[in-house]
Amino acid sequence: MKVWKGIALVGLLGLVLTFGRWYSDGAMIFTKTAEQSVVRDELFGTESVEWKEGFWLGLDIAGPVSAVWIGFLGFGIYRVRRNS
């Protein structure tokens, strides 16, 4: 019984963390892997864009990961109710 409650809790926590990360990263559809920054070249008076590599979670990854957590949550709740 406790095991299934634990699994449900893990699913719930995972779901909250995943969606929290997705929302704080800009709630984008696609995962972003680089961000632009404008750099000024003082010698030539020109501006150019540089890319800074990084990771901002998008729905394309957050969605399937959340589905896994929902699976844990759902299965845990189902087993708890069945055993009780």
Add this chain to the structure above:
Amino acid sequence: MISRIGFHRIATAVLTSLLTVPLGAWAGGFGVGQDLPQTFAVSDDVGVNQITFTSSAPLEEIHGTASGVSGSVRFNPQAPDSLSGSISVDVRSMRTGISKRDGHLMSDDWLDADQFPTITFGLKRLDGISSTGGTGTQAPLKGSAVGDFTLHGVTKSIVIPIEATFLVESPATRKRASGDLLLIKASFQIALADFDVSGARGIVGKRVGKTIEVKAQFFAYASDTE
């Protein structure tokens, strides 16, 4: 007493010198014989050659860059309107910050990088030339570049406003690149439909703009004289 023909010749000579002196002064900065066209090869030794593009649509705004710029430009200071050359951009050097979207951009639905790996502009001439003022060789020259723009296998004649600045080699510039440099900047718009870029159904107009704003900036260095 000056004959009519003699007066005409003198007047022509005076007028010609008045018009060519400013261009000649600008052209003199190229350090070449003013009657020779010179080839400038596009090089990214300076590290700022870049094309930036922006797509504005109701649901999404996309900002991207392309760094694979190459080509050459031939220029005759005595006849600046005869500016010619070719600039190419490697489609696979384009990026938008989202790897998945970059993949879509290269796909058959969009730019089809496998079949059309480069975007090119074949420069034919420069119209409407004017100097932006100032003295010396660093005063930018403005004009309208007329040429053939090829994207996605489709070629269209377009006019692109450009600005060209000649930079004489100095101890400061030599730290970044050797030789005299020619800085070219351009800004223009491209309509995707004109080049048969339709994308996935329903996206153009909603998440991708129908027209793309393009800004180009690159250096070329003197590579030879004819």
